Structures are given as structure tokens and as C-alpha cells.
Amino acid sequence: MSVGRPLLPLLLAAPLLMGQAKPVLVPDVSQRQVDIAYSFTGADLLLFGAILYPGGRVPAGERPADIVVVVKGPTQSILLREKEKVAGIWVNAQSARYRSAPSFYSVASSRPIRDLVDDRTRAIYELGLDSLQLSPTSTAPPDVQARFGRGLVELKKRAGLYVESPRAVEITDGVLYRARVTIPARVPVGRFTAETFLIRDGRVLAAAVRDIDIRKSGFERFVARAADRHELIYGLVAVMLSVGLGYLAGWVARRM
């Protein structure tokens, strides 16, 4: 776990500091790397950091800024299918393709996002589940596209893969913030990003990104790799395992 290398973001933010009296963001994540091992049931990430005001505290008479954190999984090209009742049974009928649906998306904020920024800003920064850029490729009429978009978000929400938690970011004394984001066991592996936005008066004052690597480790990594790269040997091992265990059980049973 690496906690903070606050110097670098500070230096990067130096030009901002020199300008008007804008607060600066120093964000960090509790884990830069999440290893999926045999007992993986999900991970809890702590996103935390400081809001540096020029004077060291929230200036008197000024409204405190708000924080929004977004954790995003690698985007996937997906095909979304909708079931319909045909001749008494439910079968897949219409479908829609999305080129860049995030596999995981969790947004936490200190206040509901709708109270913080307008629709346009939300769309630009992809803040909130209704502002995701899914890049649909279908030419279906807008109402159908909207239905599919809602369907996708609802589906992912129920699977715990899309999460919206307003008021989940705690801000202490206006300068220290923290938010907890739960990554479920079902996430795909890959590079995740944790974005932090500092927002005041409907404007994004500062933003920062941290990468988080989620990967299989140890035996799980070995198995997943073997299944992908050495299919034939993997299959043979699976067959041998089943034949061996079956034979062993029979052998034991005969001797009892």
C-alpha cells in the first residue's frame, strides 16, 4: 500500500496555485493494486486526500467546495439483448451494441451530483449513471435507445457493478475528504481509474486521476493464463483430474 506522494501533484498544481486563490486537490487511493487470489470476495478501496486552500483553511465567507470521486473499470464492447415474450416463452429479441461501456462504475459525492453541476458538465466529466458515454452503435429510434440505456444501467446496478452513492464522501473541516468504494468480486481484471473532482459553484476546479491495477495473482492467475494460452494442456489436465479423482474414489470404496 502506498500512501501519498503529495509532492508531485503539488508541483503539477503549482501554476494553479500561483493564479487566483483556487483550492488544490491532493488525492490518493489506499491501494494501487488489487490482487485477486483464491479467497477474493471483493475489495474495499479508500479514496482520500486533501483540499489545499491558499490560506490553509476554507476562506471565511466562501462556500466549501464539494468532492466527487469516480472509480471506473476498463471499458468493454458489449451486446445488450432484451428478452421478449414470444409464443409463451421469454426469448432474446432486440439487441443493441455499445462500444465503450465501463465494466465497473462507482460514483460517490459529498452532495447529490445534480445539486453540484448542470447537465452539460455532468456529461463532459461523465458524472453520474445517467451521464455515461456508452457509445451506442445502433441506429434505433431515440426512445428505444433510451430504453436500452436504462436497461443496461439497471442491470449493472443490480449486479453491484454500477453504483451511485450521493453523500458518501465525508469532508472533515472542509479540507480532508474520504470515501469508501467497494469493488465486488465479479469485476473484470484490468486497469481501473479513480478520478477525483473538486467542484464549487457548478464548476470543476480541479481534477486528478489515479490508476488502480486489478489483476489475478498466484494460482488464479496461473489457471486463467493456462486456460487462455495452453488450451490443449489445460483440457487434458481437467480430463486427467476427473478421471483420476473418479478412479481414486472407486479404489477407496472397494477397500472399505
Added chain:
Amino acid sequence: MRRRPRYQQQVDLYLPIANLSVNALVIVLLGGGVGLLSGMFGVGGGFLTTPLLIVYGIPPTVAAASSASQVTGASVSGVFAHLRRRGVDFKMGGVLVAGGITGTFAGAWIFRQLQALGQIDTVIAVVYVVMLSWIGGTMAREAMTTILLARRGQPPRPRKRRHHPLVAALPMRTRFYASGLYISPLAPLLLGFVTGILTILLGVGGGFILVPAMIYLLGMATGVVVGTSLFQTLFVTAMATMVHATTTKAVDIVLAGLLLIGSVTGAQVGARFATRVKPEYLRLALAVIVLLVGVRILLGLVWRPEEIFTVALS
């Protein structure tokens, strides 16, 4: 934040191919339950494993691919037991295996086509409902008749062993000595082919189709039916595992291992239990289980599903 109690955390196991964590104990018990049935009834049990895994939340493809290897394990000890008492017709078994292996390749092709159409899950479910209600119905009727006759003190009607007229019409007849048959090898070849397709699609060994077909369609000598069917199951499910490993890459060796540990143990217990119960009652019990599973899957098809939308990677 959901934190599970410690005892439960320890049995949680991450499946590297299915990409989710499961309760290892539940999977082992599931395998054990299916193994118990397979030992009692002499079926592989794949027709129960796959649907149960899907109900548990395992993706259907991974469920079908991994339960095939469980059936391999369950059939091994059966094959050896039957070999010792000469209950395997190798010639017939060889023809069935040849048909079965061809079937797995055809099945893999069908699987890909249906997957591309997005109808694989529906097809799997519909085929299950048809197969299970047909087999369950036939078995229940047959077992009931035997039980009723036995209660009235009448001896069961001896059934004349003969093959279906269609089978007799096929050309290139040859002798299967152990089965006591003089028929065309095309019939068992075709039978093996169909079972091979089902093995890939459903993750079943196909014993529950093979055994009745061998008795009622081919008219084989009953002494070699179960042994030969298990022989075919062993090779074809092993082949199906290979095909899945190389095409769908959906064989989860951890899941298969957990299922195997349960099922091979359960199978031995079941085999011992089976000798103490009258076979017609066993068949009736199996018929009821088969019908219940069929009804459950049928309900899944006609009831409004919880999720109208499904996501597939493309």
C-alpha cells in the same frame, strides 16, 4: 459495507474462469448430492448439475463446460466396475464413441451459431424441458406399472427384446456379439452423434437418453446396456471437456474440482444405498426428480424473468 462472518469467509473460493467467488462448501455439497443420485441411479447427473449451477449464478457456458468433466469423473468408477463383470460391449461402445466424438464437434459448431444469435440459453432450456419431460414421463409410467403389478402379486410382463423397425431397415448390418445384436452400425453411430451434441450443449453425459434408447430402440441385451453407456459417456464427456477447453475456454478447473470431490464421494455412497432399495422405486424416484427439474426450467422460460436485459461481450 458487507462483511461476512469469519467461518463463511474461509470457504469462499474465487473461480478463476467464471470470474466470481462461490461458497466452496455449497458446490461440494451440490456435487455430493448429484453424485449420490448418480450412484443410486447409474446416471452421470450432468442433467442436474448444469441447471443447479446456473440457478446458483454460474454463467451457463461455464456451468455446461465444467459439469461435463464432473460427469467424466462420475462415470470412471462405474466403467471399471462394469469392466470387471464384463458388462461392456467394446464394439458397440467404440461405434457410440465414434459417433459421440463427431457429435461434440458438431455440437461445438451449433453452440457457436446459437451464441452468435443470442439464443443459446433459450435453446438449452427448451431442449432440457423437452428431454426431461419425455424421459421423466416414460420412466414414471414404466415404474408405476411395475410397482402396481408387483402389488397385485402379478409377475411383471416379460418384455420382448427387439429393435425398432427403423433400425432394422438400415444397411451394412454387422454382429455385436456382447449385445446379442445383428444391426447396422449406423444406428448406434447416429445415437452417439446425438448424445455428443447434447453433451456439448447441455453438459450432460447423455446416459439418461442413451440407456432408454439402447433398450427400446436398439434392443440391446440388458446386461451390457449400463456398462456400455458409461463407457461412451466417459470418452465423450472427456472429449467435450477438450472441445470446450479449446473453443469456448469456459472450463473452470477449480469449479470442476469442487464438483468432483463431492460427486465421486456421493456416487460411492449412492451405489451402496441403491442395493437396498427395489429398482422400480429407484426409477420412480429418479423420474420424479427429472420431472421436477424439467418443471423448474419450464417455469424459468414462461415466467417473466428478473432480468429482461442480458449483456454479452462482443
